[in-house]
Amino acid sequence: MEKEPIIALDFPTWEDTEHFLQLFSNESLYVKVGMELYLQNGPAVIEKLKKMNHRIFLDLKLHDIPNTVQQAMKGLANLGVDMINVHAAGGEKMMAAAREGLEQGASGNRPLLLAVTQLTSTSEKQMHKEQLIPVSLEESVLHYAKLTKAAGCDGVVCSVHEAAAIREACGAEFLRVTPGIRLKEDEANDQQRIADPAGARALGSSMIVVGRSITKANKPVEAYQKVKQQWGEITHVK
Numbered sequence: 547m548e549k550e551p552i553i554a555l556d557f558p559t560w561e562d563t564e565h566f567l568q569l570f571s572n573e574s575l576y577v578k579v580g581m582e583l584y585l586q587n588g589p590a591v592i593e594k595l596k597k598m599n600h601r602i603f604l605d606l607k608l609h610d611i612p613n614t615v616q617q618a619m620k621g622l623a624n625l626g627v628d629m630i631n632v633h634a635a636g637g638e639k640m641m642a643a644a645r646e647g648l649e650q651g652a653s654g655n656r657p658l659l660l661a662v663t664q665l666t667s668t669s670e671k672q673m674h675k676e677q678l679i680p681v682s683l684e685e686s687v688l689h690y691a692k693l694t695k696a697a698g699c700d701g702v703v704c705s706v707h708e709a710a711a712i713r714e715a716c717g718a719e720f721l722r723v724t725p726g727i728r729l730k731e732d733e734a735n736d737q738q739r740i741a742d743p744a745g746a747r748a749l750g751s752s753m754i755v756v757g758r759s760i761t762k763a764n765k766p767v768e769a770y771q772k773v774k775q776q777w778g779e780i781t782h783v784k
């Protein structure tokens with residue numbers, strides 16, 4: 547169980563990122579670097595965050611043919627991030643290739659490897675209509691979680707609402723990393739399957755990812771403390 551909420555650094559520039567991180571003085575954080583920051587600023591961002599002693603989840607959601615993903619992961623493994631992800635929809639072979647690439651490229655321990663099941667911005671209705679998947683959203687997520695485990699990954703990205711079923715099916719060690727986290731007073735924005743930090747803990751998330759509830763708050767440090775406190779509040783996990 548990861549005590550620190552992972553903060554999604556969804557900023558366009560390093561200057562914006564640095565400005566935000568300065569609010570936290572020298573606190574060592576667990577941060578997520580996604581497409582917005584990485585694709586516009588490149589690997590230098592990772593180096594800078596590592597120098598600042600932050601742990602890093604590199605969220606690039608790779609989804610391509612197995613060889614391409616394997617070679618990309620081989621290169622990304624050099625960056626020394628703590629966690630990285632692919633899309634489970636890429637298939638078992640692609641996920642296994644991603645893991646192999648990480649093992650080939652990492653100089654020390656390889657980063658933890660997660661697969662995104664159904665995005666937290668996807669509703670069941672939308673999944674039926676757009677992806678033509680004729681089962682419940684939970685069944686689809688559970689199916690992807692089992693496939694991810696069979697491919698040798700360390701866990702999945704899912705919503706809080708599927709976390710308990712995944713723990714039941716795949717075991718407590720298999721990570722359930724859950725974005726779609728909102729403080730009660732905040733807007734859902736583009737997210738469909740959301741929960742608050744206390745709900746995430748009660749329903750069996752292993753780690754939570756929080757962006758706008760912290761980064762867009764009037765007082766980001768206070769918002770972070772509130773998230774952290776709610777996430778840590780319940781010590782007994784079902």
Ligand SMILES: O=C(O)c1cc(=O)[nH]c(=O)n1[C@@H]1O[C@H](COP(=O)(O)O)[C@@H](O)[C@H]1O
Pocket residue numbers: 554556580605607631662664665666667703704725726727737755756757758759
């Ligand atoms: O892989 C992810 O991190 C991810 C998967 C998913 O299903 N949903 C999801 O929101 N995310 C990421 O988690 C973060 C959530 O941000 P907020 O909605 O601002 O809290 C964003 O950076 C998303 O890219």
